Amino acid sequence: MNGANGSIVTLANVGKDYPMGKLTVHALTDVSIAIGKGEFTTIAGPSGSGKTTLLNLVGCVDTPTSGTVTVDGHDIGKLSERALTTLRLEKLGFIFQSFNLIGVLDAFQNVEFPLLLRGHLSRGERRRRVADLLLKVGLAEHARHRPNELSGGQRQRVAIARALVTSPRIVLADEPTANLDTDTGTAIIDLMRTINETEGTTFIFSTHDARVMAHAHRVIRLRDGRVDEEAR
Secondary structure: OOOOOOEEEEEEEEEEEEEEOOEEEEEEEEEEEEEEOOOEEEEEOOOOOOHHHHHHHHOOOOOOOEEEEEEOOEEHHHOOHHHHHHHHHHHEEEEEOOOOOOOOOOHHHHHHHHHHHHOOOOHHHHHHHHHHHHHHOOOHHHOOOOHHHOOHHHHHHHHHHHHHOOOOOEEEEEOOOOOOOHHHHHHHHHHHHHHHHHHOOEEEEEEOOHHHHHHOOEEEEEEOOEEOHHHO
16 A cells, blocks of 8 residues: 555655644654655654654654655544554554563563554464564573563564564664664664565664664655755
8 A cells, every 4th residue: 555656654744843832843844755665764863853753753653733644555644543553553663762661571571562462363373473583583592581681782672573573564763772882783783674674674763873874775864853955
């Protein structure tokens, strides 16, 4: 259900405003972007440039004030809350800089959690899928470790496995290397690039990490809520 241009994500003249008391903050202004299926794309820019706002729109966590955001053929501004939730669960995976793992669950259970939310998979299929992904991210031997028993890099690998377990068409990653040392961050980027190449999953990052940008097919730079054409 991609658009005629083969894009899996399209933003057309998108604006996003937030009321702050008597003021209005223009987080995004007239942003137009098309991202193709299977792209490894970085949204770059300084803090406050609109990167996280853009990811939240693509992630169906928020809706635009103006313009149109289309995700896998769906105009998110026309969807009900229930339809947006379904789109998030079935089409999107999320990786956060703070990992957002559930502390009382072990690595296996954290990865399995989105499948439990979706339902309609047998216990055996869930276990097979989780075990396969933990193997892919190099954590098969840590399946029963809780987050506080894992390093930062291991926790981020659990988060990647959790994002991929539903076989999403799009993975959104908000500053995924921000809390990692250089070697670990590089290993995480390599892992995601391998998954992108072997599975054809579309990755969209927000970052100001030059290492992530160096691996991207394309870098889209934002400045003050607008696409910075001069930076290309």
